[in-house]
Amino acid sequence: MQPINYQLAGYSDLFMLIAALVYAAAFILFALDLATSSKTIRALETDLARERDIDTTDTTESPVLREHLVGAGGGSSAREAGTGSTTVPGARPNRTGADTGAGGSELVDEDMDYLGTTARPVANVAVALMVIAAALHAFAVIARAVAASRVPWGNMYEFCTTGAMLVSVVYLLFLTRKDIRFLGTFVAGLVVIMMAAATIGFPTPIAHLQPALQSPWIIIHVSIAVLASALFTLTFAMSILQLLQHRREAKARAGTTGGLVFMRLVPSALSLENWSYRINAVGFVMWTFTLIAGAIWAEASWGRYWGWDTKEVWTFVIWVVYAGYLHARATRGWTGDRAAWLSIIGYSCIVFNFTIVNTYFPGLHSYAGLPS
């Protein structure tokens, strides 16, 4: 067995802390961006209101203006437009009509494409900080792996720091294609929480793996599990926004304004729902894989592929909840808010599985003892 490089491990710990601090800074800036953008939006809104007063046509019926006003959250997404009661899964929300020449600019795009209409310098700095933090973070994770000559997911500390890294990397990757800066506060916030949980909650000095974990399956099983969890983290944030946005849309339809102003930087609830569905579908496939790989590993290690060990129970529960989520999307009356709740519940189960089950529930993971 390769000896452990303690010096490198020390750097890893240090960089982990620095990365956490930079993430925290990014979080603050993202939050600041939302706050300042709220101001800009209000100003824009006043302008538009004035414009509307001047307009002689039937402005209240002009979808252009209305959508324009409330950003993507306007009362005319596909869901609300119909007379029936159902949502249509997969129906593409209509884009807002920026090019119809009504003046002004739209705030968000339903496909979360970059529009370049609103300058958000603070958010851009926040993104830059995220990139720096992710680089530091990646160094820390890789250094830990190199120092121990093994994959860096042998205990909760490593699982959590690697998971946080994947959350931010996946987020940044998405960011190159899609304008999901609106998620930044949530993603950076969650990453900071994960880093704090890892470094304060369960700091674990570097060490070799115990014999039970010395298997190629750890690479296959755990890496996909962490990746799936990272995707579910993103959809968790999106589902919460979806619920908030949905409420705001309902208010906007009822004619009252209000709610959180920054939600105007967020695409419509339907758009959020469709996107979290797409990501959840990928996450679900990965989780299914995790489940199967875990069963194969259990078979190789303990001789039985499934024994309803606490960890297995919760992996199963999570799988079933997300299967329920996928079903909900094809069931009348279960799309929208309810699906979002299922996605949130599924993620809560993941968090529970990771924190409480790992620490408080007795499981099959001690290897010096007698058989039963």
Next chain:
Amino acid sequence: MSQQDNVRVARDEDARTEPSRHDQPQQPEVQLPALGVTGTLRFAWTQLTSMRTALMLLLLLAVAAVPGSLFPQRPAGPEIVNQYLEDNPVLGEWLDRFQLFDVYSSVWFSAIYILLFVSLIGCVAPRAVKHAKVLRSAPPRTPRRLSRLPEYGTVLLDPSGPSPAAAVDQAAAYLRRRGYRVEVRQEPGGGASVGAERGYVREVGNIVFHLSLIGVLAFMAVGGLLSYSGQKILVEGEEGFANTLVSYDAFTPGGAFSEDSLVPFSMSLKSFEKVFDRESETHYGQPLDFTAVMEVQDGTGGEPQERILKVNHPLAFGGTRVYLVGNGYAPEVTVRDGNGDIAFQGPVVGQVQDEVYTSLLTIKVPDAQPDQLGFVGFFLPTSYTGEDGVAVSIDPELFNPELNLNSYHGDLGLDEGKPQNVYVLDTENLTELNNRDLDTGGVTLSVGESYELPEGKGSISFDGVKPYVGLDILYDPGKWGVGVFAVLALIALVVSLFVRRRRVWVRGATGPDGSTVVEYGLLARGEDFRLREENLALRRKFEQLWPVTAPQEPGPSSSSTASTPTASSTSSTTASATAGSPSTTPDHPARAVQNRPE
């Protein structure tokens, strides 16, 4: 009608042609009595196989699985359950009544998943039959109003362009190349249209996925019937194990187990090596490697062979596998009785309590005369006595092995034939001889030492220490089926989630000015977020195939949106970039002719 309405209506039509979705509106309650027996049954069946029921059952299954992680489960460890029952007599009894210590074989858990699977069959079987028919039939007819589809576009051809029928033929050929199944039909009002559909395999994936889940469950049931699992502890250099029922320390057969399925083999532990971390400061003494050298004999005859057994690397004998799941120390002791005769000699398996291998020892000596003798206490691999005078183990390896025992004499209670746990000494009818708190003190022995028991009851000597391994011996013929179906389910899941099933219709007609007008519409079946991209791809192709007239300027109102490639307006920037440069290349007609299907 607004654009959004287009989307909605189109989707609703889709839903109507899609009875397999099973989410019919609830029938009013009042109708129930009028349904009659068969009617009621059919109603119940419809309800059971509805998506909503499936969803409810799924969520219920998730909730029902949770208690199994909150309460100790009998299959995992009956002793822990008994302990729990002892500690919580009232609550425990109630929990037991509701089978909360056997959640996964409980009536209610079984009821949920059996209902779920009945619902699944009721849901998927008709879908499979229907889809089998769909697979053999032509793509659907062209709807009258393509503009009501979620993605829609019109291409106005130059007078020099092909006739409606020729254009449709070309479109059909292109769609076929794109993987669509196509059917060209004559339109009642003149002209022609093509109906095209692709992604049939999506539905196949969905059906195979659900059926595979049944396969997984079926083979789990097979395993439950035919499998067995047993445990055996082997001490280094001691008597081995032969695969017969009497050899096991513990044995759990499946429901339909027969002794014939015990394949013949035997094995013993030649030596056992442990490696602990000696470099890390924080994890000093953490186990790094366990290696058991086994002497095995596969089958009845043949020479014994040496084989290595490690964690994660089981030994296989036919379908039976042997796993290294635990290890510990077995101190060797000799006990002489009050008459001076050897009443017990040999290794005693210690139950490991912690990571430094502090081991609980129970020695029962029923053969001792005149009184039976019993010992309980600890074996400490590296004993260290702190300032409080209590000895503890501080290392998992044998640096200072020591026995710390209390002794008893009297009746061990073994003669009544009641089964007893070998690891528990029933002290009810025993009198204490040695204890730290008695004047006699406890028995403390290092290797090679002996101790004379008080009152001339005998003596005990500590002769040495041997390692032992705990083995699980398992046979489950169902696991291959479970594995195959699980992997099949995964593959089918990917197909069903990521293959896009969509329909395209293209209609060619003669426009008011005599030139050809091509109208087309797209419809997704199931989730499809890239329908717009498909629309744009088609449009690009059409403009390449045919000489196209520039579209009219989009007007200010929604009435004009139908003529933009997508049913909404933002993307007209994209559209004009990609599609808005009509009649650019003169070689289009030529290429169109080349592309013409024969």
